[in-house]
Amino acid sequence: MVEEISKITQLTIETGKTAVFVEKQLSDKAEIVIEAGARVKHYRLHENAEHALSVKIGRGASYEVVTLHKGNGDLTLSFDLAGEEAFCRSDVVYLLGGEEKSLISSDVRHNADNTVSRQLVKGAVTGKAFATFEGGVLIPYERKKIDGAQQHRAILLSPDATVKAVPRLEIYADDVKCAHGSAIGSLNQDQLYYLMTRGIDEADARALLTRAFLDEVFDSIEEDDVREDFRRLAVFEK
Amino acid sequence: MSAWLEIKDLHAKVGDKPILNGLSLTINAGETHVIMGPNGSGKSTLSNVLCGNPHYEVTGGSVEFKGQNLLEMSVEERARAGIFLAFQSPTELPGVSMSTFMKYALNARRKAAGEKELDAVSFMKRIKIRAQALDITDEMLKRPVNVGFSGGEKKRLEIFQMAVLEPDFCILDEMDSGMDVDAVKVAGSGVQIMRSPERSFLVISHNTKFLREQIKPDHVHILALGQVVAEGGAELMDEIDRNGFAGFLKEAVA
Numbered sequence: 001m002v003e004e005i006s007k008i009t010q011l012t013i014e015t016g017k018t019a020v021f022v023e024k025q026l027s028d029k030a031e032i033v034i035e036a037g038a039r040v041k042h043y044r045l046h047e048n049a050e051h052a053l054s055v056k057i058g059r060g061a062s063y064e065v066v067t068l069h070k071g072n073g074d075l076t077l078s079f080d081l082a083g084e085e086a087f088c089r090s091d092v093v094y095l096l097g098g099e100e101k102s103l104i105s106s107d108v109r110h111n112a113d114n115t116v117s118r119q120l121v122k123g124a125v126t127g128k129a130f131a132t133f134e135g136g137v138l139i140p141y142e143r144k145k146i147d148g149a150q151q152h153r154a155i156l157l158s159p160d161a162t163v164k165a166v167p168r169l170e171i172y173a174d175d176v177k178c179a180h181g182s183a184i185g186s187l188n189q190d191q192l193y194y195l196m197t198r199g200i201d202e203a204d205a206r207a208l209l210t211r212a213f214l215d216e217v218f219d220s221i222e223e224d225d226v227r228e229d230f231r232r233l234a235v236f237e238k
Numbered sequence: 239m240s241a242w243l244e245i246k247d248l249h250a251k252v253g254d255k256p257i258l259n260g261l262s263l264t265i266n267a268g269e270t271h272v273i274m275g276p277n278g279s280g281k282s283t284l285s286n287v288l289c290g291n292p293h294y295e296v297t298g299g300s301v302e303f304k305g306q307n308l309l310e311m312s313v314e315e316r317a318r319a320g321i322f323l324a325f326q327s328p329t330e331l332p333g334v335s336m337s338t339f340m341k342y343a344l345n346a347r348r349k350a351a352g353e354k355e356l357d358a359v360s361f362m363k364r365i366k367i368r369a370q371a372l373d374i375t376d377e378m379l380k381r382p383v384n385v386g387f388s389g390g391e392k393k394r395l396e397i398f399q400m401a402v403l404e405p406d407f408c409i410l411d412e413m414d415s416g417m418d419v420d421a422v423k424v425a426g427s428g429v430q431i432m433r434s435p436e437r438s439f440l441v442i443s444h445n446t447k448f449l450r451e452q453i454k455p456d457h458v459h460i461l462a463l464g465q466v467v468a469e470g471g472a473e474l475m476d477e478i479d480r481n482g483f484a485g486f487l488k489e490a491v492a
Contacts, residue, residue, distance in 0.1 A: 189292075191330075194329035195339075197314075198399065199317035199403070204346060211333075213333060
Protein backbone atom coordinates (compact mmCIF):
# COMPACT_ATOMS: atom_id res chain seq x y z
CA MET A 1 0.00 0.00 0.00
CA VAL A 2 1.58 3.28 -1.16
CA GLU A 3 0.84 6.26 1.04
CA GLU A 4 0.92 9.84 -0.31
CA ILE A 5 2.44 12.20 2.16
CA SER A 6 3.78 15.75 1.87
CA LYS A 7 6.20 18.04 3.66
CA ILE A 8 7.57 15.64 6.24
CA THR A 9 9.46 17.53 8.97
CA GLN A 10 9.73 14.90 11.66
CA LEU A 11 8.69 11.29 11.37
CA THR A 12 9.32 8.12 13.28
CA ILE A 13 8.59 4.70 11.87
CA GLU A 14 8.07 2.44 14.80
CA THR A 15 9.74 -0.87 15.49
CA GLY A 16 8.85 -3.60 13.02
CA LYS A 17 6.50 -1.42 10.88
CA THR A 18 6.46 -1.51 7.09
CA ALA A 19 5.69 1.59 5.02
CA VAL A 20 5.87 2.91 1.46
CA PHE A 21 5.64 6.69 1.03
CA VAL A 22 5.49 8.98 -1.93
CA GLU A 23 6.36 12.57 -1.08
CA LYS A 24 5.85 15.07 -3.88
CA GLN A 25 6.22 18.24 -1.86
CA LEU A 26 9.14 18.59 0.47
CA SER A 27 9.70 20.77 3.52
CA ASP A 28 13.00 22.65 4.01
CA LYS A 29 14.23 20.06 6.41
CA ALA A 30 13.11 16.54 7.29
CA GLU A 31 14.27 14.28 10.08
CA ILE A 32 13.25 10.65 9.98
CA VAL A 33 13.92 7.87 12.44
CA ILE A 34 13.52 4.26 11.35
CA GLU A 35 13.28 2.12 14.45
CA ALA A 36 14.60 -1.42 14.79
CA GLY A 37 13.36 -3.89 12.20
CA ALA A 38 11.14 -1.38 10.36
CA ARG A 39 11.15 -1.46 6.56
CA VAL A 40 10.54 1.76 4.67
CA LYS A 41 10.52 2.77 1.01
CA HIS A 42 10.39 6.47 0.37
CA TYR A 43 10.00 8.12 -3.05
CA ARG A 44 10.55 11.84 -3.23
CA LEU A 45 10.27 14.60 -5.79
CA HIS A 46 12.55 17.55 -5.14
CA GLU A 47 12.13 20.61 -7.34
CA ASN A 48 13.64 24.08 -7.24
CA ALA A 49 14.14 24.43 -3.47
CA GLU A 50 16.67 23.90 -0.76
CA HIS A 51 16.09 20.69 1.08
CA ALA A 52 17.86 18.64 3.69
CA LEU A 53 16.96 15.09 4.69
CA SER A 54 18.47 13.29 7.59
CA VAL A 55 17.61 9.70 8.43
CA LYS A 56 18.65 7.51 11.31
CA ILE A 57 18.30 3.79 10.66
CA GLY A 58 18.02 1.42 13.58
CA ARG A 59 19.03 -2.16 14.20
CA GLY A 60 17.99 -4.54 11.42
CA ALA A 61 15.93 -1.79 9.77
CA SER A 62 15.82 -1.11 6.04
CA TYR A 63 15.38 2.32 4.46
CA GLU A 64 15.24 2.71 0.70
CA VAL A 65 14.85 6.17 -0.78
CA VAL A 66 14.73 7.35 -4.39
CA THR A 67 14.89 11.10 -4.94
CA LEU A 68 14.14 12.78 -8.25
CA HIS A 69 15.79 16.17 -8.18
CA LYS A 70 15.00 18.83 -10.77
CA GLY A 71 16.16 22.39 -11.14
CA ASN A 72 17.79 24.84 -8.78
CA GLY A 73 18.29 24.34 -5.08
CA ASP A 74 20.66 22.26 -3.06
CA LEU A 75 19.82 18.78 -1.88
CA THR A 76 21.53 17.60 1.28
CA LEU A 77 21.19 13.98 2.28
CA SER A 78 22.44 12.40 5.45
CA PHE A 79 22.08 8.78 6.49
CA ASP A 80 23.13 7.37 9.81
CA LEU A 81 23.30 3.57 9.87
CA ALA A 82 22.98 3.55 13.65
CA GLY A 83 22.00 -0.03 14.46
CA GLU A 84 23.66 -3.31 13.57
CA GLU A 85 22.51 -4.90 10.32
CA ALA A 86 20.84 -1.70 9.16
CA PHE A 87 20.42 -1.29 5.39
CA CYS A 88 20.17 1.93 3.38
CA ARG A 89 19.65 2.44 -0.33
CA SER A 90 19.67 6.10 -1.35
CA ASP A 91 19.38 6.56 -5.11
CA VAL A 92 19.10 9.94 -6.82
CA VAL A 93 18.22 11.05 -10.33
CA TYR A 94 18.95 14.66 -11.12
CA LEU A 95 18.03 16.78 -14.13
CA LEU A 96 19.29 20.29 -14.66
CA GLY A 97 18.90 22.59 -17.66
CA GLY A 98 19.06 26.23 -18.64
CA GLU A 99 21.09 28.22 -16.14
CA GLU A 100 20.21 25.98 -13.23
CA LYS A 101 22.71 25.24 -10.54
CA SER A 102 22.59 22.71 -7.77
CA LEU A 103 24.77 21.02 -5.18
CA ILE A 104 23.72 17.50 -4.29
CA SER A 105 25.55 16.22 -1.30
CA SER A 106 25.18 12.94 0.47
CA ASP A 107 26.71 11.52 3.61
CA VAL A 108 26.38 7.88 4.52
CA ARG A 109 27.77 7.03 7.94
CA HIS A 110 28.25 3.42 8.93
CA ASN A 111 28.04 3.86 12.68
CA ALA A 112 27.28 0.21 13.48
CA ASP A 113 28.70 -3.19 12.51
CA ASN A 114 27.27 -5.34 9.73
CA THR A 115 25.67 -2.41 7.96
CA VAL A 116 25.11 -2.17 4.23
CA SER A 117 24.68 0.93 2.05
CA ARG A 118 23.94 1.27 -1.65
CA GLN A 119 23.78 4.47 -3.62
CA LEU A 120 23.29 5.02 -7.35
CA VAL A 121 23.21 8.66 -8.45
CA LYS A 122 22.50 9.45 -12.10
CA GLY A 123 22.30 12.89 -13.62
CA ALA A 124 21.44 14.45 -16.98
CA VAL A 125 22.52 18.04 -17.44
CA THR A 126 21.87 20.32 -20.39
CA GLY A 127 21.99 24.02 -21.36
CA LYS A 128 24.45 25.93 -19.21
CA ALA A 129 23.49 24.14 -16.03
CA PHE A 130 26.02 23.26 -13.36
CA ALA A 131 25.63 20.29 -11.03
CA THR A 132 27.91 19.21 -8.24
CA PHE A 133 27.69 15.84 -6.53
CA GLU A 134 29.52 15.39 -3.26
CA GLY A 135 29.31 11.83 -2.09
CA GLY A 136 30.57 11.02 1.36
CA VAL A 137 30.86 7.58 2.91
CA LEU A 138 32.21 7.34 6.43
CA ILE A 139 33.31 4.09 8.05
CA PRO A 140 34.64 4.84 11.54
CA TYR A 141 37.53 3.12 13.31
CA GLU A 142 36.87 -0.44 14.63
CA ARG A 143 33.63 -0.95 12.68
CA LYS A 144 33.31 -4.52 11.42
CA LYS A 145 31.78 -6.15 8.34
CA ILE A 146 30.80 -2.97 6.54
CA ASP A 147 29.59 -3.14 2.95
CA GLY A 148 29.18 0.15 1.13
CA ALA A 149 28.77 1.01 -2.54
CA GLN A 150 28.39 4.36 -4.24
CA GLN A 151 28.16 5.00 -7.97
CA HIS A 152 27.71 8.34 -9.68
CA ARG A 153 27.11 8.66 -13.43
CA ALA A 154 26.25 11.79 -15.34
CA ILE A 155 25.68 12.68 -18.96
CA LEU A 156 26.32 16.11 -20.39
CA LEU A 157 23.73 16.90 -23.05
CA SER A 158 25.20 20.20 -24.18
CA PRO A 159 28.74 21.56 -24.59
CA ASP A 160 28.14 24.21 -21.93
CA ALA A 161 26.75 21.91 -19.24
CA THR A 162 29.01 21.05 -16.31
CA VAL A 163 29.04 18.30 -13.72
CA LYS A 164 31.53 18.13 -10.93
CA ALA A 165 31.87 15.04 -8.77
CA VAL A 166 33.57 15.08 -5.41
CA PRO A 167 33.75 11.65 -3.79
CA ARG A 168 34.66 11.72 -0.12
CA LEU A 169 35.44 8.32 1.27
CA GLU A 170 36.60 8.21 4.84
CA ILE A 171 37.45 4.66 5.75
CA TYR A 172 39.15 4.13 9.07
CA ALA A 173 38.31 0.44 9.56
CA ASP A 174 39.78 -2.71 7.95
CA ASP A 175 36.91 -5.17 7.73
CA VAL A 176 35.28 -3.26 4.90
CA LYS A 177 33.93 -3.78 1.40
CA CYS A 178 33.51 -0.41 -0.24
CA ALA A 179 33.10 0.12 -3.97
CA HIS A 180 32.71 3.49 -5.53
CA GLY A 181 32.99 5.14 -8.90
CA SER A 182 32.08 8.22 -10.86
CA ALA A 183 31.86 8.79 -14.61
CA ILE A 184 30.81 11.85 -16.54
CA GLY A 185 30.44 11.76 -20.32
CA SER A 186 28.38 12.56 -23.37
CA LEU A 187 25.86 10.41 -25.18
CA ASN A 188 27.46 7.65 -27.24
CA GLN A 189 27.79 8.76 -30.89
CA ASP A 190 27.53 5.21 -32.26
CA GLN A 191 24.25 4.70 -30.42
CA LEU A 192 22.87 8.01 -31.75
CA TYR A 193 23.90 7.07 -35.29
CA TYR A 194 22.32 3.61 -34.99
CA LEU A 195 19.01 5.12 -33.84
CA MET A 196 19.10 7.73 -36.61
CA THR A 197 19.71 5.10 -39.32
CA ARG A 198 16.26 3.81 -38.36
CA GLY A 199 14.66 7.20 -39.05
CA ILE A 200 14.61 8.60 -35.52
CA ASP A 201 15.61 12.28 -35.48
CA GLU A 202 18.48 13.45 -33.34
CA ALA A 203 16.34 15.10 -30.65
CA ASP A 204 14.24 11.94 -30.16
CA ALA A 205 17.33 9.73 -30.26
CA ARG A 206 18.96 11.81 -27.54
CA ALA A 207 15.79 11.75 -25.44
CA LEU A 208 15.52 7.97 -25.85
CA LEU A 209 19.12 7.37 -24.78
CA THR A 210 18.80 9.78 -21.85
CA ARG A 211 15.62 7.99 -20.79
CA ALA A 212 17.39 4.62 -20.96
CA PHE A 213 20.30 5.98 -18.93
CA LEU A 214 18.08 7.29 -16.13
CA ASP A 215 15.82 4.23 -16.16
CA GLU A 216 18.50 2.19 -14.44
CA VAL A 217 17.51 3.97 -11.22
CA PHE A 218 13.76 3.84 -11.80
CA ASP A 219 13.82 0.18 -12.81
CA SER A 220 14.55 -0.72 -9.19
CA ILE A 221 11.22 0.79 -8.07
CA GLU A 222 8.92 -2.17 -7.52
CA GLU A 223 5.68 -0.18 -7.28
CA ASP A 224 4.47 0.12 -10.89
CA ASP A 225 2.46 3.35 -10.45
CA VAL A 226 5.28 5.11 -8.65
CA ARG A 227 7.84 4.01 -11.21
CA GLU A 228 5.77 5.22 -14.16
CA ASP A 229 5.03 8.50 -12.34
CA PHE A 230 8.71 9.17 -11.78
CA ARG A 231 9.65 8.21 -15.32
CA ARG A 232 7.03 10.64 -16.61
CA LEU A 233 8.38 13.43 -14.39
CA ALA A 234 12.03 12.80 -15.22
CA VAL A 235 12.08 14.77 -18.48
CA PHE A 236 13.26 18.20 -19.51
CA GLU A 237 10.38 20.61 -20.03
CA LYS A 238 10.21 21.67 -23.66
CA MET B 239 12.71 0.04 -64.91
CA SER B 240 13.99 3.25 -63.36
CA ALA B 241 17.26 3.76 -61.51
CA TRP B 242 16.59 3.34 -57.78
CA LEU B 243 20.07 4.26 -56.72
CA GLU B 244 22.64 5.93 -58.94
CA ILE B 245 26.16 6.43 -57.63
CA LYS B 246 28.49 8.45 -59.88
CA ASP B 247 32.24 8.91 -59.39
CA LEU B 248 31.94 8.80 -55.60
CA HIS B 249 34.97 9.81 -53.54
CA ALA B 250 35.05 9.55 -49.74
CA LYS B 251 37.63 9.57 -47.00
CA VAL B 252 38.01 8.78 -43.33
CA GLY B 253 40.23 11.35 -41.65
CA ASP B 254 42.97 11.93 -44.22
CA LYS B 255 42.66 8.52 -45.78
CA PRO B 256 40.81 8.29 -49.13
CA ILE B 257 38.79 5.06 -49.26
CA LEU B 258 36.41 5.49 -52.19
CA ASN B 259 38.16 6.65 -55.35
CA GLY B 260 35.57 7.23 -58.05
CA LEU B 261 33.02 4.52 -57.43
CA SER B 262 30.08 4.29 -59.83
CA LEU B 263 27.15 1.94 -59.51
CA THR B 264 23.54 1.85 -60.66
CA ILE B 265 20.84 -0.25 -59.06
CA ASN B 266 17.33 -0.46 -60.47
CA ALA B 267 14.05 -1.11 -58.69
CA GLY B 268 13.61 -4.73 -57.66
CA GLU B 269 17.22 -5.76 -58.29
CA THR B 270 19.59 -7.53 -55.94
CA HIS B 271 23.23 -6.56 -56.26
CA VAL B 272 26.24 -8.06 -54.56
CA ILE B 273 29.48 -6.29 -53.74
CA MET B 274 32.56 -8.39 -53.18
CA GLY B 275 36.15 -7.41 -52.72
CA PRO B 276 39.20 -7.82 -50.55
CA ASN B 277 39.39 -6.27 -47.09
CA GLY B 278 39.97 -2.54 -47.23
CA SER B 279 38.46 -2.19 -50.70
CA GLY B 280 35.78 0.20 -49.39
CA LYS B 281 32.73 -2.08 -49.05
CA SER B 282 31.73 -1.02 -45.54
CA THR B 283 32.69 2.60 -46.28
CA LEU B 284 30.21 2.57 -49.14
CA SER B 285 27.39 1.34 -46.89
CA ASN B 286 28.23 3.95 -44.25
CA VAL B 287 28.44 6.76 -46.80
CA LEU B 288 25.04 5.80 -48.21
CA CYS B 289 23.56 6.02 -44.69
CA GLY B 290 25.24 9.36 -43.95
CA ASN B 291 27.60 8.26 -41.18
CA PRO B 292 29.24 11.54 -40.01
CA HIS B 293 32.53 9.69 -39.54
CA TYR B 294 33.00 9.56 -43.35
CA GLU B 295 33.51 12.59 -45.54
CA VAL B 296 32.31 12.64 -49.13
CA THR B 297 34.82 14.57 -51.23
CA GLY B 298 33.34 14.17 -54.69
CA GLY B 299 30.71 12.57 -56.91
CA SER B 300 26.97 12.19 -56.53
CA VAL B 301 24.38 9.76 -55.21
CA GLU B 302 20.76 9.91 -56.31
CA PHE B 303 18.12 7.82 -54.63
CA LYS B 304 14.73 7.74 -56.37
CA GLY B 305 15.57 11.06 -58.00
CA GLN B 306 16.62 12.81 -54.78
CA ASN B 307 20.13 13.99 -53.92
CA LEU B 308 20.94 11.56 -51.14
CA LEU B 309 24.14 13.29 -50.04
CA GLU B 310 22.22 16.40 -48.99
CA MET B 311 19.95 14.45 -46.66
CA SER B 312 20.51 13.81 -42.94
CA VAL B 313 20.91 10.28 -41.59
CA GLU B 314 17.29 10.08 -40.44
CA GLU B 315 15.92 11.62 -43.65
CA ARG B 316 17.71 8.93 -45.66
CA ALA B 317 16.20 6.25 -43.42
CA ARG B 318 12.73 7.73 -43.83
CA ALA B 319 13.25 7.93 -47.59
CA GLY B 320 13.71 4.15 -47.52
CA ILE B 321 17.42 3.41 -47.02
CA PHE B 322 18.19 0.65 -44.51
CA LEU B 323 21.53 -0.74 -43.37
CA ALA B 324 21.75 -4.09 -41.62
CA PHE B 325 24.92 -3.46 -39.63
CA GLN B 326 27.92 -5.75 -39.69
CA SER B 327 28.34 -5.15 -35.94
CA PRO B 328 25.00 -3.93 -34.58
CA THR B 329 25.28 -1.36 -31.78
CA GLU B 330 24.19 -2.18 -28.24
CA LEU B 331 21.50 0.03 -26.72
CA PRO B 332 21.43 -0.68 -22.97
CA GLY B 333 18.08 0.20 -21.43
CA VAL B 334 16.23 0.36 -24.77
CA SER B 335 14.08 -2.65 -25.67
CA MET B 336 13.66 -3.75 -29.28
CA SER B 337 9.93 -3.04 -29.15
CA THR B 338 10.48 0.52 -27.85
CA PHE B 339 13.13 1.03 -30.53
CA MET B 340 10.78 -0.08 -33.30
CA LYS B 341 7.91 1.98 -31.91
CA TYR B 342 10.09 5.12 -32.08
CA ALA B 343 11.34 4.22 -35.55
CA LEU B 344 7.86 3.59 -36.99
CA ASN B 345 6.35 6.66 -35.36
CA ALA B 346 9.23 8.86 -36.55
CA ARG B 347 8.32 7.91 -40.13
CA ARG B 348 4.63 8.50 -39.53
CA LYS B 349 5.29 11.86 -37.89
CA ALA B 350 7.45 12.96 -40.84
CA ALA B 351 4.67 11.88 -43.22
CA GLY B 352 2.06 13.81 -41.20
CA GLU B 353 0.29 10.63 -40.06
CA LYS B 354 -0.76 9.95 -36.50
CA GLU B 355 1.10 7.51 -34.26
CA LEU B 356 0.40 3.79 -34.57
CA ASP B 357 -2.01 2.49 -31.96
CA ALA B 358 -0.79 -0.25 -29.62
CA VAL B 359 -2.78 -3.03 -31.30
CA SER B 360 -1.61 -2.31 -34.85
CA PHE B 361 1.93 -1.91 -33.60
CA MET B 362 1.95 -5.26 -31.78
CA LYS B 363 0.42 -6.97 -34.79
CA ARG B 364 3.10 -5.61 -37.09
CA ILE B 365 5.85 -6.68 -34.68
CA LYS B 366 4.50 -10.14 -33.79
CA ILE B 367 4.00 -11.49 -37.31
CA ARG B 368 7.53 -10.55 -38.34
CA ALA B 369 9.07 -11.80 -35.11
CA GLN B 370 7.45 -15.21 -35.56
CA ALA B 371 8.71 -15.53 -39.12
CA LEU B 372 12.27 -14.92 -37.93
CA ASP B 373 12.14 -17.10 -34.78
CA ILE B 374 12.33 -14.07 -32.50
CA THR B 375 10.69 -14.59 -29.13
CA ASP B 376 8.77 -12.05 -27.02
CA GLU B 377 11.60 -12.20 -24.53
CA MET B 378 14.07 -11.09 -27.22
CA LEU B 379 11.86 -8.10 -28.01
CA LYS B 380 11.75 -7.05 -24.37
CA ARG B 381 15.49 -7.29 -23.77
CA PRO B 382 17.79 -4.30 -24.43
CA VAL B 383 18.73 -4.04 -28.09
CA ASN B 384 21.78 -6.20 -28.96
CA VAL B 385 22.88 -6.51 -25.32
CA GLY B 386 23.94 -10.06 -24.47
CA PHE B 387 22.80 -11.55 -27.79
CA SER B 388 24.92 -13.93 -29.84
CA GLY B 389 26.32 -12.74 -33.17
CA GLY B 390 23.68 -14.71 -35.05
CA GLU B 391 20.82 -13.37 -32.92
CA LYS B 392 21.99 -9.80 -33.52
CA LYS B 393 22.00 -10.36 -37.28
CA ARG B 394 18.54 -11.89 -37.12
CA LEU B 395 17.35 -8.84 -35.18
CA GLU B 396 18.74 -6.61 -37.94
CA ILE B 397 16.67 -8.55 -40.51
CA PHE B 398 13.71 -8.23 -38.14
CA GLN B 399 14.11 -4.44 -38.07
CA MET B 400 14.27 -4.46 -41.85
CA ALA B 401 11.05 -6.46 -42.02
CA VAL B 402 9.29 -4.10 -39.59
CA LEU B 403 10.42 -0.89 -41.29
CA GLU B 404 9.87 -2.15 -44.88
CA PRO B 405 12.56 -0.05 -46.54
CA ASP B 406 12.86 0.38 -50.34
CA PHE B 407 16.60 -0.09 -50.41
CA CYS B 408 18.31 -2.58 -48.10
CA ILE B 409 22.05 -2.78 -47.55
CA LEU B 410 23.22 -5.98 -45.86
CA ASP B 411 26.78 -5.62 -44.60
CA GLU B 412 28.39 -9.04 -43.99
CA MET B 413 25.08 -10.44 -42.82
CA ASP B 414 26.30 -14.04 -42.94
CA SER B 415 29.34 -13.45 -40.70
CA GLY B 416 29.03 -14.78 -37.16
CA MET B 417 25.97 -16.88 -38.01
CA ASP B 418 25.59 -20.63 -37.93
CA VAL B 419 24.07 -22.53 -40.85
CA ASP B 420 20.50 -22.52 -39.49
CA ALA B 421 20.58 -18.82 -38.61
CA VAL B 422 21.82 -17.99 -42.11
CA LYS B 423 18.86 -19.92 -43.55
CA VAL B 424 16.35 -18.05 -41.38
CA ALA B 425 17.89 -14.70 -42.28
CA GLY B 426 18.16 -15.67 -45.94
CA SER B 427 14.49 -16.64 -46.05
CA GLY B 428 13.70 -13.26 -44.45
CA VAL B 429 15.45 -11.58 -47.37
CA GLN B 430 13.69 -13.84 -49.91
CA ILE B 431 10.27 -12.95 -48.48
CA MET B 432 11.08 -9.26 -48.69
CA ARG B 433 12.18 -9.25 -52.30
CA SER B 434 9.72 -7.26 -54.38
CA PRO B 435 9.66 -5.21 -57.61
CA GLU B 436 9.62 -2.11 -55.40
CA ARG B 437 12.61 -3.02 -53.26
CA SER B 438 16.30 -3.33 -54.08
CA PHE B 439 19.13 -4.98 -52.19
CA LEU B 440 22.84 -4.33 -51.96
CA VAL B 441 24.55 -7.26 -50.27
CA ILE B 442 28.14 -7.16 -49.07
CA SER B 443 29.64 -10.57 -48.44
CA HIS B 444 32.66 -12.81 -49.02
CA ASN B 445 30.63 -15.97 -48.85
CA THR B 446 29.75 -17.18 -52.37
CA LYS B 447 27.83 -20.20 -51.02
CA PHE B 448 25.61 -17.93 -48.94
CA LEU B 449 25.15 -15.56 -51.88
CA ARG B 450 24.23 -18.33 -54.32
CA GLU B 451 21.87 -20.19 -51.99
CA GLN B 452 20.23 -17.40 -50.01
CA ILE B 453 20.61 -14.17 -51.97
CA LYS B 454 20.54 -15.23 -55.64
CA PRO B 455 21.86 -11.91 -56.96
CA ASP B 456 21.09 -10.33 -60.35
CA HIS B 457 24.38 -8.45 -60.49
CA VAL B 458 27.82 -8.82 -58.94
CA HIS B 459 30.34 -5.98 -58.57
CA ILE B 460 33.95 -6.44 -57.57
CA LEU B 461 35.40 -3.59 -55.55
CA ALA B 462 39.11 -2.90 -55.23
CA LEU B 463 40.92 0.20 -53.98
CA GLY B 464 37.65 2.10 -53.76
CA GLN B 465 36.49 1.48 -57.32
CA VAL B 466 34.32 -1.02 -59.13
CA VAL B 467 36.82 -3.06 -61.16
CA ALA B 468 34.49 -5.69 -62.57
CA GLU B 469 30.77 -6.16 -63.05
CA GLY B 470 28.70 -9.06 -64.22
CA GLY B 471 26.12 -11.64 -63.29
CA ALA B 472 26.30 -14.47 -60.76
CA GLU B 473 29.01 -16.12 -62.91
CA LEU B 474 31.57 -13.61 -61.53
CA MET B 475 31.38 -15.53 -58.26
CA ASP B 476 32.70 -18.65 -60.03
CA GLU B 477 35.79 -16.70 -61.06
CA ILE B 478 36.31 -15.61 -57.42
CA ASP B 479 35.86 -19.16 -56.17
CA ARG B 480 38.55 -20.30 -58.59
CA ASN B 481 41.10 -17.49 -58.44
CA GLY B 482 40.18 -15.11 -55.61
CA PHE B 483 40.50 -11.36 -56.13
CA ALA B 484 44.06 -11.36 -57.47
CA GLY B 485 43.12 -10.95 -61.12
CA PHE B 486 40.78 -8.05 -60.36
CA LEU B 487 43.34 -6.27 -58.22
CA LYS B 488 45.74 -6.07 -61.16
CA GLU B 489 43.10 -4.22 -63.14
CA ALA B 490 42.62 -1.73 -60.30
CA VAL B 491 46.32 -0.93 -60.13
CA ALA B 492 46.60 -0.68 -63.94
